[in-house]
Amino acid sequence: MLSVNQALEQVSQHSYPLSTHECSAFDALGAALAEDLVSPVESPAFDKAMMDGFALRSADTCGGSANLEIVEEITAGNTASESIQEGMAARIMTGAPMPKGADSVVMVEHTQIDSENVDRVQILDEVPTGSHVLKRGGLLEKGQVVLSAGSIIRPIEVGILADLAGGRVTVRRKPTVAIISTGDELVEAHEEPGPGQIRNTNGPMLAAMVTEAGAEAKRLGIVRDNREHLYAAIQEGLEADILLISGGMSVGVKDLGPGILAEHGVEKVFHKVNLKPGKPLWFGKREGSGTPTLVFGLPGNPVSSLVCFHLFVRSALNAMMGRTAVSPFVPGFLLTRDFANPGDRPVFFPAYACRKEGAGATIAPLNWKGSADLATLAKANALACFDANSQYEAGQFISAVMV
Ligand SMILES: Nc1nc2c(c(=O)[nH]1)N[C@H]1C(S)=C(S)[C@@H](COP(=O)(O)OP(=O)(O)OC[C@H]3O[C@@H](n4cnc5c(N)ncnc54)[C@H](O)[C@@H]3O)O[C@H]1N2
Protein backbone atom coordinates (compact mmCIF):
# COMPACT_ATOMS: atom_id res chain seq x y z
CA MET A 1 0.00 0.00 0.00
CA LEU A 2 1.29 3.50 -0.84
CA SER A 3 2.28 5.87 1.95
CA VAL A 4 0.63 9.31 2.07
CA ASN A 5 3.80 10.91 0.67
CA GLN A 6 4.04 8.38 -2.16
CA ALA A 7 0.37 8.97 -3.01
CA LEU A 8 0.89 12.75 -2.92
CA GLU A 9 3.85 12.32 -5.26
CA GLN A 10 1.67 10.33 -7.68
CA VAL A 11 -1.09 12.95 -7.56
CA SER A 12 1.44 15.69 -8.20
CA GLN A 13 2.98 13.79 -11.15
CA HIS A 14 -0.41 13.44 -12.80
CA SER A 15 -1.66 16.98 -12.11
CA TYR A 16 -1.03 19.55 -14.83
CA PRO A 17 -1.44 23.33 -14.99
CA LEU A 18 -4.54 24.51 -16.87
CA SER A 19 -4.57 27.04 -19.71
CA THR A 20 -4.20 30.75 -18.99
CA HIS A 21 -6.40 33.75 -19.72
CA GLU A 22 -6.41 37.46 -18.96
CA CYS A 23 -9.07 38.94 -16.72
CA SER A 24 -9.62 41.70 -14.17
CA ALA A 25 -7.60 41.30 -10.98
CA PHE A 26 -10.80 41.51 -8.96
CA ASP A 27 -12.34 38.56 -10.82
CA ALA A 28 -9.08 36.64 -10.28
CA LEU A 29 -9.29 36.75 -6.48
CA GLY A 30 -8.08 33.36 -5.19
CA ALA A 31 -6.45 32.39 -8.52
CA ALA A 32 -2.68 32.17 -9.02
CA LEU A 33 -0.62 34.46 -11.23
CA ALA A 34 0.45 32.69 -14.41
CA GLU A 35 3.38 35.08 -15.00
CA ASP A 36 5.70 37.23 -12.89
CA LEU A 37 4.53 40.82 -12.53
CA VAL A 38 7.44 43.10 -13.39
CA SER A 39 7.02 46.74 -12.45
CA PRO A 40 6.77 48.79 -15.68
CA VAL A 41 7.62 51.99 -13.80
CA GLU A 42 9.50 53.22 -10.78
CA SER A 43 7.38 54.05 -7.77
CA PRO A 44 6.72 56.67 -6.71
CA ALA A 45 7.16 58.39 -10.05
CA PHE A 46 8.19 61.66 -8.32
CA ASP A 47 9.69 62.79 -5.01
CA LYS A 48 6.64 62.87 -2.76
CA ALA A 49 5.72 64.72 0.43
CA MET A 50 4.68 62.29 3.16
CA MET A 51 3.24 64.88 5.59
CA ASP A 52 1.09 68.01 5.44
CA GLY A 53 3.46 70.93 6.10
CA PHE A 54 6.07 72.98 4.28
CA ALA A 55 8.58 71.96 1.62
CA LEU A 56 11.90 73.72 2.20
CA ARG A 57 15.68 73.57 1.90
CA SER A 58 16.98 71.94 5.07
CA ALA A 59 20.11 74.14 4.84
CA ASP A 60 17.84 77.13 5.61
CA THR A 61 17.04 75.63 9.03
CA CYS A 62 20.68 75.06 10.06
CA GLY A 63 21.15 76.38 13.53
CA GLY A 64 17.67 75.59 14.82
CA SER A 65 14.99 77.73 13.30
CA ALA A 66 14.11 79.85 10.32
CA ASN A 67 11.58 82.32 9.04
CA LEU A 68 10.67 81.56 5.40
CA GLU A 69 8.54 83.12 2.71
CA ILE A 70 5.56 80.97 1.60
CA VAL A 71 5.65 81.09 -2.19
CA GLU A 72 2.80 78.73 -3.10
CA GLU A 73 0.56 75.85 -2.05
CA ILE A 74 0.93 72.38 -3.63
CA THR A 75 -1.87 69.87 -3.16
CA ALA A 76 -1.84 66.16 -4.14
CA GLY A 77 -2.53 65.79 -7.85
CA ASN A 78 -0.89 69.13 -8.71
CA THR A 79 2.67 70.16 -9.47
CA ALA A 80 4.67 73.14 -8.23
CA SER A 81 5.14 76.17 -10.42
CA GLU A 82 7.94 77.70 -8.37
CA SER A 83 11.42 76.47 -7.59
CA ILE A 84 12.34 76.83 -3.92
CA GLN A 85 15.28 79.18 -3.47
CA GLU A 86 17.10 80.17 -0.30
CA GLY A 87 14.63 81.61 2.25
CA MET A 88 11.53 80.15 0.57
CA ALA A 89 9.03 77.44 1.49
CA ALA A 90 5.91 75.97 -0.18
CA ARG A 91 2.85 74.86 1.73
CA ILE A 92 2.52 71.17 0.74
CA MET A 93 -0.02 68.40 1.32
CA THR A 94 0.65 64.68 1.82
CA GLY A 95 1.04 62.94 -1.54
CA ALA A 96 1.96 66.10 -3.48
CA PRO A 97 5.11 66.19 -5.65
CA MET A 98 8.03 68.07 -4.10
CA PRO A 99 8.91 71.40 -5.71
CA LYS A 100 12.35 71.78 -7.32
CA GLY A 101 14.99 73.07 -4.94
CA ALA A 102 13.29 71.70 -1.79
CA ASP A 103 14.78 68.62 -0.13
CA SER A 104 12.69 68.23 3.03
CA VAL A 105 9.24 68.65 4.55
CA VAL A 106 8.51 69.99 8.01
CA MET A 107 5.20 68.96 9.59
CA VAL A 108 2.72 71.78 10.00
CA GLU A 109 2.67 71.05 13.77
CA HIS A 110 6.35 72.12 13.97
CA THR A 111 5.69 75.54 12.45
CA GLN A 112 3.98 78.79 13.40
CA ILE A 113 2.32 81.46 11.34
CA ASP A 114 1.87 84.93 12.69
CA SER A 115 -1.70 86.12 11.93
CA GLU A 116 -0.24 89.57 11.14
CA ASN A 117 2.01 88.09 8.45
CA VAL A 118 0.42 85.05 6.83
CA ASP A 119 2.87 85.01 3.92
CA ARG A 120 5.70 83.85 6.14
CA VAL A 121 6.22 80.73 8.25
CA GLN A 122 8.33 80.28 11.35
CA ILE A 123 10.12 76.90 11.38
CA LEU A 124 10.59 75.95 15.04
CA ASP A 125 13.43 73.39 14.81
CA GLU A 126 16.21 72.34 12.51
CA VAL A 127 14.83 70.04 9.75
CA PRO A 128 17.13 67.13 8.84
CA THR A 129 17.67 66.68 5.08
CA GLY A 130 15.18 64.33 3.46
CA SER A 131 12.62 64.58 6.27
CA HIS A 132 9.19 63.28 5.25
CA VAL A 133 10.12 62.93 1.57
CA LEU A 134 9.68 59.62 -0.27
CA LYS A 135 12.25 59.68 -3.06
CA ARG A 136 11.33 58.84 -6.63
CA GLY A 137 11.79 55.04 -7.12
CA GLY A 138 12.08 54.64 -3.33
CA LEU A 139 9.43 51.91 -3.24
CA LEU A 140 9.96 50.09 -6.53
CA GLU A 141 12.54 50.12 -9.28
CA LYS A 142 11.48 49.77 -12.90
CA GLY A 143 11.89 46.10 -13.94
CA GLN A 144 11.66 44.78 -10.38
CA VAL A 145 9.67 41.54 -9.92
CA VAL A 146 6.82 42.52 -7.61
CA LEU A 147 4.67 39.37 -7.76
CA SER A 148 5.93 35.90 -8.67
CA ALA A 149 4.12 33.45 -10.92
CA GLY A 150 2.25 30.98 -8.73
CA SER A 151 1.43 33.43 -5.97
CA ILE A 152 -2.23 33.61 -5.01
CA ILE A 153 -4.21 36.76 -5.71
CA ARG A 154 -5.44 38.19 -2.42
CA PRO A 155 -6.89 41.65 -1.85
CA ILE A 156 -3.27 42.91 -1.48
CA GLU A 157 -2.39 41.66 -4.97
CA VAL A 158 -5.62 43.18 -6.37
CA GLY A 159 -4.35 46.55 -5.10
CA ILE A 160 -0.83 46.04 -6.49
CA LEU A 161 -2.24 44.96 -9.88
CA ALA A 162 -4.46 48.06 -9.97
CA ASP A 163 -1.34 50.18 -9.40
CA LEU A 164 1.05 48.46 -11.79
CA ALA A 165 -0.95 46.49 -14.35
CA GLY A 166 -4.09 48.51 -15.03
CA GLY A 167 -6.07 46.08 -12.86
CA ARG A 168 -5.55 43.20 -15.34
CA VAL A 169 -3.82 39.89 -14.75
CA THR A 170 -3.10 36.58 -16.48
CA VAL A 171 -4.20 33.57 -14.46
CA ARG A 172 -4.90 29.89 -15.02
CA ARG A 173 -8.54 29.06 -15.52
CA LYS A 174 -10.51 27.64 -12.60
CA PRO A 175 -10.64 23.84 -12.61
CA THR A 176 -14.12 22.37 -12.96
CA VAL A 177 -14.88 19.61 -10.49
CA ALA A 178 -17.81 17.22 -10.98
CA ILE A 179 -19.13 15.52 -7.85
CA ILE A 180 -21.06 12.25 -7.75
CA SER A 181 -22.37 10.77 -4.48
CA THR A 182 -22.98 7.05 -4.81
CA GLY A 183 -25.12 4.92 -2.51
CA ASP A 184 -28.55 3.30 -2.42
CA GLU A 185 -28.93 4.58 1.16
CA LEU A 186 -28.64 8.27 0.28
CA VAL A 187 -31.36 10.90 0.09
CA GLU A 188 -30.86 14.61 -0.60
CA ALA A 189 -30.65 17.14 2.25
CA HIS A 190 -34.23 18.36 1.75
CA GLU A 191 -35.65 14.79 1.85
CA GLU A 192 -36.76 12.79 4.88
CA PRO A 193 -34.63 9.63 5.26
CA GLY A 194 -36.61 6.38 5.35
CA PRO A 195 -35.54 3.31 7.37
CA GLY A 196 -31.82 2.64 6.84
CA GLN A 197 -31.40 5.78 4.75
CA ILE A 198 -29.14 8.76 5.44
CA ARG A 199 -28.83 12.24 4.01
CA ASN A 200 -26.14 12.99 1.41
CA THR A 201 -23.58 14.88 3.51
CA ASN A 202 -20.60 14.46 1.22
CA GLY A 203 -22.09 16.02 -1.93
CA PRO A 204 -22.69 19.48 -0.45
CA MET A 205 -19.56 19.33 1.74
CA LEU A 206 -17.31 18.44 -1.20
CA ALA A 207 -18.92 21.15 -3.35
CA ALA A 208 -18.24 23.66 -0.57
CA MET A 209 -14.59 22.55 -0.23
CA VAL A 210 -14.13 22.77 -4.01
CA THR A 211 -15.55 26.30 -4.05
CA GLU A 212 -13.44 27.33 -1.06
CA ALA A 213 -10.35 25.98 -2.85
CA GLY A 214 -11.02 28.38 -5.75
CA ALA A 215 -12.45 25.85 -8.24
CA GLU A 216 -15.87 25.44 -9.80
CA ALA A 217 -18.08 22.71 -8.38
CA LYS A 218 -20.59 20.89 -10.55
CA ARG A 219 -22.87 18.68 -8.48
CA LEU A 220 -24.19 15.66 -10.35
CA GLY A 221 -26.25 14.49 -7.37
CA ILE A 222 -26.88 11.03 -6.00
CA VAL A 223 -26.22 8.02 -8.19
CA ARG A 224 -27.64 4.63 -7.21
CA ASP A 225 -25.42 1.54 -7.25
CA ASN A 226 -26.72 0.69 -10.69
CA ARG A 227 -24.65 0.21 -13.87
CA GLU A 228 -26.58 2.37 -16.33
CA HIS A 229 -27.03 5.21 -13.90
CA LEU A 230 -23.35 5.19 -12.85
CA TYR A 231 -22.18 4.85 -16.48
CA ALA A 232 -24.13 7.95 -17.54
CA ALA A 233 -23.06 9.98 -14.49
CA ILE A 234 -19.36 9.10 -14.96
CA GLN A 235 -19.61 10.01 -18.66
CA GLU A 236 -20.96 13.43 -17.72
CA GLY A 237 -18.46 13.83 -14.87
CA LEU A 238 -15.49 13.12 -17.15
CA GLU A 239 -16.20 16.36 -19.00
CA ALA A 240 -14.82 18.17 -15.94
CA ASP A 241 -11.11 18.60 -15.09
CA ILE A 242 -11.58 16.53 -11.93
CA LEU A 243 -14.26 13.96 -11.11
CA LEU A 244 -14.94 13.16 -7.45
CA ILE A 245 -16.94 10.00 -6.75
CA SER A 246 -17.85 9.60 -3.10
CA GLY A 247 -18.72 6.22 -1.61
CA GLY A 248 -18.35 2.66 -2.80
CA MET A 249 -14.54 2.79 -2.54
CA SER A 250 -13.86 -0.29 -0.46
CA VAL A 251 -16.15 -2.46 -2.55
CA GLY A 252 -18.24 -0.39 -4.99
CA VAL A 253 -15.60 1.13 -7.23
CA LYS A 254 -13.56 -2.02 -6.98
CA ASP A 255 -16.46 -3.88 -8.58
CA LEU A 256 -18.64 -1.52 -10.58
CA GLY A 257 -16.74 1.77 -10.71
CA PRO A 258 -13.32 0.75 -12.10
CA GLY A 259 -14.99 -1.33 -14.81
CA ILE A 260 -17.10 1.64 -15.92
CA LEU A 261 -14.19 4.06 -15.52
CA ALA A 262 -12.00 1.73 -17.65
CA GLU A 263 -14.71 1.63 -20.34
CA HIS A 264 -14.48 5.42 -20.38
CA GLY A 265 -10.70 5.25 -20.75
CA VAL A 266 -9.80 6.07 -17.12
CA GLU A 267 -6.66 4.28 -15.93
CA LYS A 268 -6.08 3.50 -12.29
CA VAL A 269 -2.97 5.13 -10.79
CA PHE A 270 -3.48 3.75 -7.27
CA HIS A 271 -6.09 2.28 -4.97
CA LYS A 272 -5.65 2.44 -1.18
CA VAL A 273 -3.29 4.60 0.80
CA ASN A 274 -1.83 3.88 4.21
CA LEU A 275 -3.74 6.43 6.29
CA LYS A 276 -6.67 6.63 8.69
CA PRO A 277 -9.29 7.69 7.87
CA GLY A 278 -9.28 7.46 4.08
CA LYS A 279 -7.53 4.18 3.29
CA PRO A 280 -9.84 3.13 0.38
CA LEU A 281 -8.93 6.23 -1.72
CA TRP A 282 -8.88 5.50 -5.48
CA PHE A 283 -7.05 7.69 -7.99
CA GLY A 284 -6.98 7.51 -11.78
CA LYS A 285 -6.62 9.60 -14.91
CA ARG A 286 -8.19 9.75 -18.34
CA GLU A 287 -5.83 10.99 -21.05
CA GLY A 288 -8.06 11.92 -23.95
CA SER A 289 -7.74 14.05 -27.04
CA GLY A 290 -8.83 17.04 -24.95
CA THR A 291 -7.61 17.99 -21.48
CA PRO A 292 -7.09 15.00 -19.17
CA THR A 293 -9.48 14.33 -16.28
CA LEU A 294 -8.27 13.27 -12.85
CA VAL A 295 -10.63 10.94 -10.99
CA PHE A 296 -10.69 10.57 -7.21
CA GLY A 297 -12.81 7.84 -5.64
CA LEU A 298 -13.30 9.18 -2.10
CA PRO A 299 -14.28 6.88 0.77
CA GLY A 300 -17.95 7.25 1.75
CA ASN A 301 -17.49 8.11 5.41
CA PRO A 302 -17.72 11.91 5.58
CA VAL A 303 -14.52 12.49 7.58
CA SER A 304 -12.59 10.07 5.35
CA SER A 305 -13.78 12.08 2.33
CA LEU A 306 -12.80 15.33 4.02
CA VAL A 307 -9.30 14.10 4.94
CA CYS A 308 -8.68 12.78 1.40
CA PHE A 309 -9.90 16.06 -0.06
CA HIS A 310 -7.56 18.17 2.06
CA LEU A 311 -4.56 15.96 1.45
CA PHE A 312 -4.91 14.89 -2.17
CA VAL A 313 -7.66 16.74 -4.07
CA ARG A 314 -6.51 20.14 -2.79
CA SER A 315 -2.95 19.38 -3.96
CA ALA A 316 -4.24 18.52 -7.45
CA LEU A 317 -6.35 21.68 -7.55
CA ASN A 318 -3.40 23.82 -6.47
CA ALA A 319 -1.21 22.32 -9.20
CA MET A 320 -3.91 22.84 -11.85
CA MET A 321 -4.38 26.46 -10.79
CA GLY A 322 -0.62 26.93 -11.05
CA ARG A 323 -0.20 27.80 -7.38
CA THR A 324 3.30 27.55 -5.96
CA ALA A 325 3.51 24.05 -4.46
CA VAL A 326 3.18 24.04 -0.69
CA SER A 327 3.21 20.96 1.49
CA PRO A 328 -0.14 20.28 3.20
CA PHE A 329 1.82 19.59 6.41
CA VAL A 330 2.47 22.44 8.82
CA PRO A 331 5.14 21.56 11.43
CA GLY A 332 5.68 22.87 14.95
CA PHE A 333 2.47 22.36 16.93
CA LEU A 334 2.87 21.66 20.64
CA LEU A 335 0.64 18.75 21.67
CA THR A 336 -1.58 19.65 24.65
CA ARG A 337 -2.18 16.10 25.90
CA ASP A 338 -0.81 12.55 25.70
CA PHE A 339 -1.98 10.67 22.64
CA ALA A 340 -1.67 7.03 21.59
CA ASN A 341 -2.12 5.64 18.09
CA PRO A 342 -2.02 1.84 18.56
CA GLY A 343 -3.21 1.28 14.96
CA ASP A 344 -1.04 0.19 12.04
CA ARG A 345 -1.91 3.25 9.91
CA PRO A 346 -0.76 6.87 10.39
CA VAL A 347 -3.75 8.81 11.64
CA PHE A 348 -4.97 12.29 10.73
CA PHE A 349 -6.86 13.15 13.88
CA PRO A 350 -9.34 16.07 14.09
CA ALA A 351 -7.90 18.70 16.41
CA TYR A 352 -8.03 22.33 17.46
CA ALA A 353 -4.90 24.38 16.82
CA CYS A 354 -4.34 27.82 18.30
CA ARG A 355 -1.65 30.26 19.37
CA LYS A 356 -1.23 30.73 23.10
CA GLU A 357 0.69 33.46 24.88
CA GLY A 358 4.05 32.01 25.88
CA ALA A 359 3.37 28.57 24.36
CA GLY A 360 3.42 29.30 20.61
CA ALA A 361 1.18 27.12 18.45
CA THR A 362 -0.59 24.38 20.36
CA ILE A 363 -2.79 21.54 19.14
CA ALA A 364 -5.50 19.68 21.08
CA PRO A 365 -6.86 16.41 19.64
CA LEU A 366 -10.67 16.40 19.95
CA ASN A 367 -12.91 13.72 21.39
CA TRP A 368 -13.54 12.29 17.92
CA LYS A 369 -15.61 9.15 17.42
CA GLY A 370 -14.34 7.97 14.04
CA SER A 371 -14.80 8.48 10.31
CA ALA A 372 -18.61 8.83 10.44
CA ASP A 373 -18.41 11.57 13.13
CA LEU A 374 -18.49 14.86 11.24
CA ALA A 375 -20.27 16.81 14.01
CA THR A 376 -17.16 16.84 16.26
CA LEU A 377 -15.25 18.49 13.40
CA ALA A 378 -17.31 21.63 13.92
CA LYS A 379 -14.70 22.33 16.65
CA ALA A 380 -11.72 21.36 14.46
CA ASN A 381 -9.47 23.54 12.35
CA ALA A 382 -6.68 21.01 11.85
CA LEU A 383 -5.85 17.33 11.47
CA ALA A 384 -3.09 16.32 13.88
CA CYS A 385 -0.64 13.87 12.23
CA PHE A 386 0.34 10.81 14.29
CA ASP A 387 2.54 7.93 13.08
CA ALA A 388 1.33 4.32 13.19
CA ASN A 389 1.90 2.32 16.43
CA SER A 390 3.10 5.30 18.38
CA GLN A 391 2.79 7.02 21.71
CA TYR A 392 2.99 10.81 22.09
CA GLU A 393 3.39 12.88 25.23
CA ALA A 394 1.98 16.32 25.99
CA GLY A 395 4.61 18.92 25.06
CA GLN A 396 5.89 17.05 22.00
CA PHE A 397 5.93 18.89 18.66
CA ILE A 398 3.86 17.43 15.84
CA SER A 399 2.71 18.41 12.33
CA ALA A 400 -0.84 19.16 11.24
CA VAL A 401 -2.91 19.65 8.11
CA MET A 402 -5.09 22.77 8.32
CA VAL A 403 -8.75 22.27 7.37
N1 LIG B 1 -14.47 -5.24 4.26
C1 LIG B 1 -14.09 -3.97 4.29
N2 LIG B 1 -14.95 -3.05 4.69
C2 LIG B 1 -14.55 -1.76 4.76
C3 LIG B 1 -13.21 -1.42 4.45
C4 LIG B 1 -12.34 -2.41 4.00
O1 LIG B 1 -11.16 -2.17 3.69
N3 LIG B 1 -12.83 -3.68 3.95
N4 LIG B 1 -12.83 -0.12 4.60
C5 LIG B 1 -13.54 0.67 5.57
C6 LIG B 1 -13.17 2.04 5.48
S1 LIG B 1 -11.65 2.44 6.08
C7 LIG B 1 -14.01 2.99 4.99
S2 LIG B 1 -13.60 4.65 5.05
C8 LIG B 1 -15.27 2.67 4.37
C9 LIG B 1 -15.25 3.20 2.97
O2 LIG B 1 -16.37 2.85 2.39
P1 LIG B 1 -16.76 3.12 0.91
O3 LIG B 1 -15.92 4.16 0.31
O4 LIG B 1 -16.86 1.86 0.20
O5 LIG B 1 -18.15 3.84 1.10
P2 LIG B 1 -19.52 3.21 1.48
O6 LIG B 1 -19.39 1.83 1.93
O7 LIG B 1 -20.41 3.52 0.36
O8 LIG B 1 -19.88 4.13 2.71
C10 LIG B 1 -19.20 4.12 3.92
C11 LIG B 1 -20.07 4.89 4.92
O9 LIG B 1 -20.22 6.22 4.48
C12 LIG B 1 -21.59 6.54 4.33
N5 LIG B 1 -21.74 7.43 3.17
C13 LIG B 1 -21.51 7.09 1.89
N6 LIG B 1 -21.76 8.16 1.09
C14 LIG B 1 -22.15 9.15 1.88
C15 LIG B 1 -22.57 10.47 1.64
N7 LIG B 1 -22.60 10.99 0.41
N8 LIG B 1 -22.93 11.23 2.69
C16 LIG B 1 -22.90 10.73 3.96
N9 LIG B 1 -22.49 9.50 4.24
C17 LIG B 1 -22.15 8.69 3.23
C18 LIG B 1 -22.26 5.24 4.11
O10 LIG B 1 -23.62 5.26 4.39
C19 LIG B 1 -21.48 4.33 5.03
O11 LIG B 1 -21.94 4.45 6.34
O12 LIG B 1 -15.45 1.29 4.28
C20 LIG B 1 -15.07 0.54 5.43
N10 LIG B 1 -15.44 -0.81 5.18
Ligand code: MOO
Ligand atom coordinates in the same frame (compact mmCIF):
# COMPACT_ATOMS: atom_id res chain seq x y z
O1 MOO C 1 -10.01 4.74 6.49
MO1 MOO C 1 -11.64 4.59 6.85
O2 MOO C 1 -11.59 6.00 6.04
O3 MOO C 1 -10.96 4.32 8.43
O4 MOO C 1 -12.67 5.33 7.86
